[in-house]
Amino acid sequence: MPSLVAPLSATVQHWLVAPGDLVRRGQPVVRLEAMKMEHELSAPADGRVAECFVGEGELVQEGDALMAWTPVTSMGAMRPSVDAPSTDAAPDPATTTTTTTTTTSTSTSTSTSTSTSTSTSTR
Numbered sequence: 001m002p003s004l005v006a007p008l009s010a011t012v013q014h015w016l017v018a019p020g021d022l023v024r025r026g027q028p029v030v031r032l033e034a035m036k037m038e039h040e041l042s043a044p045a046d047g048r049v050a051e052c053f054v055g056e057g058e059l060v061q062e063g064d065a066l067m068a069w070t071p072v073t074s075m076g077a078m079r080p081s082v083d084a085p086s087t088d089a090a091p092d093p094a095t096t097t098t099t100t101t102t103t104t105s106t107s108t109s110t111s112t113s114t115s116t117s118t119s120t121s122t123r
Contacts, residue, residue, distance in 0.1 A: 001050060003068045004041060006060040010034035014056055021049045023069065030066060047071045 010032035017029045023043040030052075032039045047069035054066055 001068045002045070002047070002071060003053075003065040004029065004044065006032065006062055006064045006066055007041070008032075008034050008039075009059070009061050010039065012054050012056050012058050012060060012066070013038065015052055016040075017049050017052075017067075019049050019051055022072070023047060023049060032060070041066070043069070045069075045071055046073075 011034070013031040013033045015030050017023055017027075023029060023046065025043055025045050027043045028040040029043050029049070030041050032041065050068040050070050052067045054060055054064070060066065
């Protein structure tokens with residue numbers, strides 16, 4: 001089972017995923033703090049988080065395993081893994097559903113203007 005390892009000695013600040021979550025390659029999964037700087041580590045491949053080995057607030061050393069994941073090749077609407085073959089085939093018209101929405105807007109405007117002018121002169 002593949003794992004994500006710490007690239008440097010650091011403290012785990014916050015997990016951005018939990019066991020069972022689906023992750024995409026490049027998605028941030030954990031935030032580390034080292035030398036007063038935060039470092040986000042990203043998922044190296046598409047997969048499902050199997051286990052997080054280290055808790056928040058714990059110190060890890062360079063090379064320590066942080067989490068394990070199970071690679072997946074099909075994640076529904078998510079893009080396929082780098083190793084998966086391309087499926088650029090056209091959709092099957094028999095299984096494609098098209099939804100059309102029509103919106104009708106009616107606007108009625110009534111404007112009434114009354115002007116009265118009175119002039120009185122006294123001599």
